[in-house]
Amino acid sequence: MQISHRLVHDRRGKPGGTDSKTLTDFHTSLLEVLPHAAAYVAKDGSVLVHNKHMATVCSATAVPENLKDLLSDASWKRCEVVLSAAFSGVPAQASGAIFFKSGATFCHHMICTSFVSLTGRRQAVLVQFDMEETGQDEIGADDEPKQAPVRLASPALENGVLEHFPDDVLIFEGDESLEERAVRLLEITTSKLETARLVEMLGEIGEKLPQTIYIPERGSKESPENSDGQMCEIRIFPLPKPAGEADRKQIGKHLNGNWQPGGCQSAMAIIRRNVDCPKEIAENRRLAYKDPLTGLENRRAFTKALERELDRLAIDTETGLAVFYIDLDEFKKVNDLGGHEAGDDMLLRVAACLRLTLGEFGTVARIGGDEFAGMLPATDEDAAMEIAEKIQEGFDRIRLEVGDRVFTIGGSIGVAFVGSGEQIDDVDAASILRQADRACLRGKRFGGHSVQVHTVKSCDCQILGAEPAELPEPGSFRTNELALYATPIMCLKRNKICGSEVLLRLQGDRAKGLSSRAWISAAERSGFIAQVDSWALDKVLDAAERSPVRTLMTMNVSAESARDPNFRDGLYHRLSVNPLLASQLCLEIAERDFLREPATVESFFHFVSEFGCQTAIDDFAGHWPVLSRLTGLRVEWLKLEANLTQQVVEEPAKAAILNGLVRAAHELGIKVIAKHVETPEEADLLQTLNIEAAQGHLFGDPEPWPS
Numbered sequence: 001m002q003i004s005h006r007l008v009h010d011r012r013g014k015p016g017g018t019d020s021k022t023l024t025d026f027h028t029s030l031l032e033v034l035p036h037a038a039a040y041v042a043k044d045g046s047v048l049v050h051n052k053h054m055a056t057v058c059s060a061t062a063v064p065e066n067l068k069d070l071l072s073d074a075s076w077k078r079c080e081v082v083l084s085a086a087f088s089g090v091p092a093q094a095s096g097a098i099f100f101k102s103g104a105t106f107c108h109h110m111i112c113t114s115f116v117s118l119t120g121r122r123q124a125v126l127v128q129f130d131m132e133e134t135g136q137d138e139i140g141a142d143d144e145p146k147q148a149p150v151r152l153a154s155p156a157l158e159n160g161v162l163e164h165f166p167d168d169v170l171i172f173e174g175d176e177s178l179e180e181r182a183v184r185l186l187e188i189t190t191s192k193l194e195t196a197r198l199v200e201m202l203g204e205i206g207e208k209l210p211q212t213i214y215i216p217e218r219g220s221k222e223s224p225e226n227s228d229g230q231m232c233e234i235r236i237f238p239l240p241k242p243a244g245e246a247d248r249k250q251i252g253k254h255l256n257g258n259w260q261p262g263g264c265q266s267a268m269a270i271i272r273r274n275v276d277c278p279k280e281i282a283e284n285r286r287l288a289y290k291d292p293l294t295g296l297e298n299r300r301a302f303t304k305a306l307e308r309e310l311d312r313l314a315i316d317t318e319t320g321l322a323v324f325y326i327d328l329d330e331f332k333k334v335n336d337l338g339g340h341e342a343g344d345d346m347l348l349r350v351a352a353c354l355r356l357t358l359g360e361f362g363t364v365a366r367i368g369g370d371e372f373a374g375m376l377p378a379t380d381e382d383a384a385m386e387i388a389e390k391i392q393e394g395f396d397r398i399r400l401e402v403g404d405r406v407f408t409i410g411g412s413i414g415v416a417f418v419g420s421g422e423q424i425d426d427v428d429a430a431s432i433l434r435q436a437d438r439a440c441l442r443g444k445r446f447g448g449h450s451v452q453v454h455t456v457k458s459c460d461c462q463i464l465g466a467e468p469a470e471l472p473e474p475g476s477f478r479t480n481e482l483a484l485y486a487t488p489i490m491c492l493k494r495n496k497i498c499g500s501e502v503l504l505r506l507q508g509d510r511a512k513g514l515s516s517r518a519w520i521s522a523a524e525r526s527g528f529i530a531q532v533d534s535w536a537l538d539k540v541l542d543a544a545e546r547s548p549v550r551t552l553m554t555m556n557v558s559a560e561s562a563r564d565p566n567f568r569d570g571l572y573h574r575l576s577v578n579p580l581l582a583s584q585l586c587l588e589i590a591e592r593d594f595l596r597e598p599a600t601v602e603s604f605f606h607f608v609s610e611f612g613c614q615t616a617i618d619d620f621a622g623h624w625p626v627l628s629r630l631t632g633l634r635v636e637w638l639k640l641e642a643n644l645t646q647q648v649v650e651e652p653a654k655a656a657i658l659n660g661l662v663r664a665a666h667e668l669g670i671k672v673i674a675k676h677v678e679t680p681e682e683a684d685l686l687q688t689l690n691i692e693a694a695q696g697h698l699f700g701d702p703e704p705w706p707s
Helices: 023-033 052-057 073-087 155-160 178-189 195-205 245-254 278-287 299-313 331-338 340-358 381-396 429-445 458-462 516-526 529-546 559-563 565-577 579-584 591-596 598-609 652-667 680-688
Strands: 037-041 047-050 092-099 105-117 123-130 168-172 211-216 230-238 267-276 320-329 363-366 371-378 400-402 405-407 410-418 451-455 482-491 496-506 552-556 585-590 614-620 637-640 671-674
Touching: 023 037, 023 047, 037 052, 073 092, 073 105, 073 123, 168 178, 178 195, 178 211, 178 230, 178 267, 195 211, 267 278, 299 320, 299 363, 299 371, 299 429, 320 381, 320 429, 331 340, 331 400, 331 405, 340 363, 340 371, 340 381, 340 400, 371 381, 381 410, 381 451, 405 591, 410 429, 429 451, 482 529, 482 552, 496 516, 496 529, 516 529, 529 552, 529 559, 529 565, 529 579, 529 585, 552 614, 559 591, 559 598, 565 579, 565 598, 579 585, 585 591, 585 598, 585 637, 591 598, 591 614, 598 614, 637 652, 652 671
Parallel strands: 410 451, 496 552, 552 585, 585 614, 614 637, 637 671
Antiparallel strands: 037 047, 037 123, 092 105, 105 123, 168 267, 211 230, 230 267, 320 371, 320 410, 363 371, 400 405, 482 496
């Protein structure tokens, strides 16, 4: 075996390093010491740098910028084949006369080495043009081009080029064992990799060359995977076998006469140092387009995919595209109450839900902390809306148990629909995603857990600057901006109003385009909701004191208020002064809050029950964690979730489920209130199920309270 003759130890860690100021200066100097006309040539034939011998040979015509302009068509085609082989990493040559366009002989031998990169320029190969005549000069200028045989470089090539080659080069003659090859490679690279491991790697590639392997520059002795990231790249190329006796003598001389027919494959190894680990490069490339937690695409990857879909839409007149922007509702509570591990678990469940819903033809991405995006081909707006509703249904089925807590999740979804054949030349992927975001924000402003659809037009890009106003800070509210409304509660058996639910409403200029539910959600996120509940409770008790009619008044209380000591103190002082007010007051907490903070809600219900107040679980959907605790929970009412009472007339199965829940509640001594009752048929059916009370548009809309 042979190695290129130069001092390799002075060049460790500096692949391609020289004493010249730049690589270009070095390669220019290298050309001038070569005995033949030579140049660095790009793959398309461009002459980047040449030596004085090249200028002398071309003196009659001057050195052109491209070999195609210098050589005849047939000669250029022969050279093109050799250049292509060299750029694939295999040193090659073309033997036989090569002609100028004029028909004069340019050279008799063309030799190419492996390619290099010139600073600030394209990749190139070193090409030498030997003027020595060969036995193949009968190829004429007008002959059909024939592919030149790829041969092993001659001794002149090794002595004139390899010693200046920018990388370490090792020639394997074919009579070595794999262990001998491995030992020699490790001696040159000074890698700490175990010899046995490198032998195994060489055995795995066998004679299927060319191949590239990587071994650590430093680090683990056992495995190339456990390195510090800097590797030695070893590119192994096959050396051609001789086609005849003359060639055999030539190659045998070059390999010191050690070539043996039928032996191991001769090969050349080109070694580059301080190369980044390819697995790390691949992993970094993957992470650049993937969300590390969920494995979904990130914003960058999603935008690129959306651009491709827009290109498809330009030619597809059959199917449109629905782009979804999804912002999770109340995700902060999962993090705050369950910890960041619970938050990560919830995000993973949301990601799985989105993958399942959008399927193999859809694309899903996580583009923010609790924000996701998706897209799926859709025929029209109705189809886009149906997909969004399926996403909502999937979210409704998510349950995350952390200790004694059960977390649920919801989401606000904005949909930007691009119709098939729509002219959207001025709208790019980023603007469409912003349109979906704006639609999502509209849903947020009306309380969340909603779907808003927008059909994209070309003019949309002109109005993107008109962003909706930010939600007002809850802590900045003024008392004249809040108002109380009441909706009647009807006793179904007696067909008589038996109470009212008191509702909080926002009024004034800031209430335009902003629902009370959205404002209350913002107040909960800011930690200001307990003060809002205290204000509303004082108003309710003030009105109850002045009212001559003693009816039940229900009021929703947040979990934050239930655990707030100031809210409890305020309630204690008001009821201590007038204990009779407690019998008129029913404090209700949403089932969602009970699932998240069962101990807090149980403690609060026990606290208010001691004063004689009634309690209720609002939006009750029949979840087992709630049912299992009802036996030990002080609660008088269950207010059913709207989905349990709506459409019971048309769906007997739903009526049967509702009947079972009502009977279970009655056995525990708990009364039931149905919500969102809108038709007489629903009211009649609810009465047959022995539901005590109901509220909804059928019995009256919310009105200012007290009247």
